[in-house]
Amino acid sequence: MKRSQNERVAELTLSLVALGSLGILTLITVFIFKEGLPALKEIGLWEFIGGTRWVPSKKIFGIFPMLVGSFMVTGGALAIGIPLGLGCAVYLSEFSSPGVARLLKSMIELLAGIPSVVFGFIGLTVVVPFIRTYFGGPGFSVLASSIVLGLMILPTMVSVSYDALRAVPESYRDGMMAVGATRWQAVRMVILPSARSGILAAAILATGRAMGETMAVIMVAGNATAVPESLLDPVRTLTSNIALEMGYSAGIHRQALFATGIVLFFLVTVLNLIAHAAVRGGSGR
Amino acid sequence: MLCFLILLASFMVSACSRASRPSSSITVAGSTSVQPFMELLAEEYARLYPEKPAINVQGGGSSAGARSVLSGAASIGMLSRELAPEEKGLDALVIARDAIAVIVNPKNPIRELSIRDLRAIFSGEITDWGQLIGAGERGDFRGRIHVVSREEGSGTRGAFDEMIMEGREVTARAIFQDSNGSVKETVAQDPMAIGYISLGLVDRNVKPLSIDGVAPTIENCKSGKYALVRPFLVVTKGEVRPEVREFLDFIMGETGQKILREEGLITGGQGATALEAKSK
Numbered sequence: 016m017k018r019s020q021n022e023r024v025a026e027l028t029l030s031l032v033a034l035g036s037l038g039i040l041t042l043i044t045v046f047i048f049k050e051g052l053p054a055l056k057e058i059g060l061w062e063f064i065g066g067t068r069w070v071p072s073k074k075i076f077g078i079f080p081m082l083v084g085s086f087m088v089t090g091g092a093l094a095i096g097i098p099l100g101l102g103c104a105v106y107l108s109e110f111s112s113p114g115v116a117r118l119l120k121s122m123i124e125l126l127a128g129i130p131s132v133v134f135g136f137i138g139l140t141v142v143v144p145f146i147r148t149y150f151g152g153p154g155f156s157v158l159a160s161s162i163v164l165g166l167m168i169l170p171t172m173v174s175v176s177y178d179a180l181r182a183v184p185e186s187y188r189d190g191m192m193a194v195g196a197t198r199w200q201a202v203r204m205v206i207l208p209s210a211r212s213g214i215l216a217a218a219i220l221a222t223g224r225a226m227g228e229t230m231a232v233i234m235v236a237g238n239a240t241a242v243p244e245s246l247l248d249p250v251r252t253l254t255s256n257i258a259l260e261m262g263y264s265a266g267i268h269r270q271a272l273f274a275t276g277i278v279l280f281f282l283v284t285v286l287n288l289i290a291h292a293a294v295r296g297g298s299g300r
Numbered sequence: 301m302l303c304f305l306i307l308l309a310s311f312m313v314s315a316c317s318r319a320s321r322p323s324s325s326i327t328v329a330g331s332t333s334v335q336p337f338m339e340l341l342a343e344e345y346a347r348l349y350p351e352k353p354a355i356n357v358q359g360g361g362s363s364a365g366a367r368s369v370l371s372g373a374a375s376i377g378m379l380s381r382e383l384a385p386e387e388k389g390l391d392a393l394v395i396a397r398d399a400i401a402v403i404v405n406p407k408n409p410i411r412e413l414s415i416r417d418l419r420a421i422f423s424g425e426i427t428d429w430g431q432l433i434g435a436g437e438r439g440d441f442r443g444r445i446h447v448v449s450r451e452e453g454s455g456t457r458g459a460f461d462e463m464i465m466e467g468r469e470v471t472a473r474a475i476f477q478d479s480n481g482s483v484k485e486t487v488a489q490d491p492m493a494i495g496y497i498s499l500g501l502v503d504r505n506v507k508p509l510s511i512d513g514v515a516p517t518i519e520n521c522k523s524g525k526y527a528l529v530r531p532f533l534v535v536t537k538g539e540v541r542p543e544v545r546e547f548l549d550f551i552m553g554e555t556g557q558k559i560l561r562e563e564g565l566i567t568g569g570q571g572a573t574a575l576e577a578k579s580k
Contacts, residue, residue: 070469071452072461080472144489153446153490155475233478238451241472249475259451259478262364265386268453 044280051277054270063274069240071260076271078278080242084157084250085226085282087243088236091161092168092225097218099165100172107173108180109202120177127170135234138163143235152247155237160250163231168221175220179213180206212294219290223283229254253279326544329358330365330378331455332479333398333498334532338378340559345550353543359479362455366390369537375544379533380455380498381462390535395551396565399499399521400460400528401508403484407491409441412510415527419464421494422447424471429492447474448486448495456480459530460496496528500564521566532565 055063058076066077103123107116142162147154183206191201207214229252237249238259251259257272257279264272328338335357342355360368365377366387383392402418404410410432413421420426430442449470450457461470475493477483483495488505499516502508508516511527520526534548550556557567 068472073469139485147490152444153475153486153493155486234482238476238478239473240476249473251476259476260453262361262453264453265363265367 047273047276047280050270051273051275054267054274055277057267058271058274063271064278067242069256071264071268071271074267076267076274078253078256078275080240081251081253081256081275082278083242084236085252085254085279087157087246088160088164088232088250088252089222089225091157091246092164093218093222095161095165096168096172096221096225100169100217100221101176101214103169103173104176104180105202105207108177109198109206120174123170123173126166131167131228131231132234134163134167135231138231138235146247150247152245153237153249155235155249156247157236157243157250158246159235160232160252161246163235164225164228167228167231168224171221171224172217175217176210176214179210179217182213183209215293216290219286219293223286223290226252226279226282226286227254229258233258253282325354325356326376326547327356327358327368327374328376328378328534329360329368329374331362331380331532332359333380333456333501334378334395334534335359337396337500337532337560337563337565340563341551341556344555344559345547348555349550352546355547361453362458363453366535369535372537375536375541376548377535379535381458381530381533383533383535387535390537392533392535393548393552394531395534396532396557396560396567397521397529398532398565399516399526400456400463400496400530401499401502401516402494402496402511402528403487403502403506403508404494405487405489405491406505406507408494408507410509412513414512415464418511419466419468421445422449422465422470422474423468424473443492446490446493447471448483448493449474449476450483450496451476451478454478455530456496456498460528463528463530502564518564518566522568529566 054076058066063076063078064082065079066075067079068075068077069080103119107120111119138159142159143154143156145154146152146156146159150158187205187209188201191205196204232252233255236251236255238251238255239249240251241248243250253275257275260268261272328342338355338357342357345352345355358374362379362381363384365374365379366383368374369377369390370387377390379392380398383390402413408429410429413432417426417432421432424447426432427445428442429445447470450460457470475486477486477495480497480501483497484501484503484506487493487495497506499508499521502516510516514520514525514527516526516528521529534551536544536548540548551560561567
């Protein structure tokens with residue numbers, strides 16, 4: 016009797032907690048839209064997304080440079096993070112001894128625990144001066160942000176694709192060995208293709224992480240409001256635009272920052288939908 | 301389940317203790333230009349009067365400072381610019397005045413700039429140091445100018461826009477940093493950079509420039525020769541609590557003003573007289 020009562024209390028509490036998280040998500044969404052939509056209405060959706068000038072003091076709000084900036088920085092981060100992360104995961108899963116794999120994997124996962132401001136600081140004191148000295152430009156650049164973000168998405172990339180590779184049945188490997196394939200041939204022809212959907216999921220999770228990162232990017236990107244002409248030009252992303260100016264803003268400026276949040280919200284939602292579709296489509300085949 | 305209850309209980313306890321705190325401390329928030337000076341004042345105040353309430357100093361920027369006083373989140377706001385029209389409901393006190401120094405890297409041979417050139421640099425018309433420094437005059441120094449500015453809404457940026465830019469926009473290609481400290485660090489590291497910070501924060505790692513032939517010294521600021529001077533304000537709303545008044549009196553008193561003076565700010569003269577800040 017008592018036990019079933021306890022059971023019911025626990026069930027009720029837990030379901031309340033679960034509903035609570037859903038409620039919080041709803042509230043956040045409603046709040047962002049409530050604050051941001053008036054600005055979108057006043058500025059006009061197309062002028063807001065397509066406008067190339069951002070001058071809040073003159074009530075000019077165009078986030079096109081930041082949109083391009085977010086995509087450039089995220090693309091650069093993926094170009095660095097995916098090959099590194101995937102290579103690392105393949106080594107850990109297929110080539111290293113289990114002991115080494117355990118050690119290395121836990122160390123890479125430690126990377127995920129380093130606060131982003133520390134990544135930003137390392138970027139500021141190492142990457143930015145390095146780029147300024149050897150590549151030219153002010154150092155604060157698309158390249159610097161991409162390098163820092165590329166390192167930050169490594170843990171996600173490595174651990175998710177490692178799990179995907181480990182999930183490939185051992186019999187596949189045995190089969191390849193039995194027909195005389197080398198390890199690399201087995202990886203290339205059978206294991207990577209079988210783990211495809213998991214690896215794709217890892218890449219998309221990493222994309223979301225790169226697109227959402229703020230602090231480290233503010234510190235190394237330079238935050239210029241012009242569309243960058245090269246990888247060495249300073250750049251501003253959607254997230255850093257919000258974080259940089261939120262403390263100061265008022266009135267329509269503040270609403271425009273929330274509207275920036277709406278755009279970001281859509282981007283991340285679309286990304287998540289693609290991720291779900293990719294994983295489902297991949298495992299279906 | 302137990303964990304959850306403990307968590308809940310600890311939340312309640314912390315909420316209670318937070319609720320009881322405001323009466324025992326004074327929150328000061330606002331401009332990051334004023335913040336380091338306010339922290340010094342708060343430290344000295346705590347040292348001299350340990351029995352008085354603690355002063356809790358936060359940044360956030362001039363506009364955030366004014367807003368948090370209006371909303372009641374802070375007792376005192378710090379601004380490094382004149383009050384904006386929508387902030388007129390606040391009572392303002394000029395605690396000191398500060399000059400904005402235009403800074404370059406010490407490796408840059410340039411010593412002075414005219415306001416006209418400065419405006420051309422920051423609006424993106426002049427883009428190369430070679431256009432400013434004659435070749436051979438002080439060695440050949442050329443290269444793309446890296447303009448470093450503050451983000452929109454910062455008090456320092458507002459003052460700079462008002463005094464230098466005259467309605468022109470700062471180039472979108474500029475690097476935007478979110479504090480005096482990061483502007484200084486950027487200029488200290490990059491030989492091609494030019495930026496502007498509070499004069500009180502200039503140190504050996506950067507070189508302040510003369511503007512229209514006038515060096516940014518305390519004397520020149522006091523006499524009004526140096527053009528880039530702005531007020532440091534503290535603002536309050538309506539009737540202030542006696543303990544807040546006491547702290548304001550300390551800032552405006554001899555000890556407080558001496559600290560500000562020693563840190564390179566301009567005090568005395570108009571700077572020290574209490575006045576309702578007027579709009580331009």
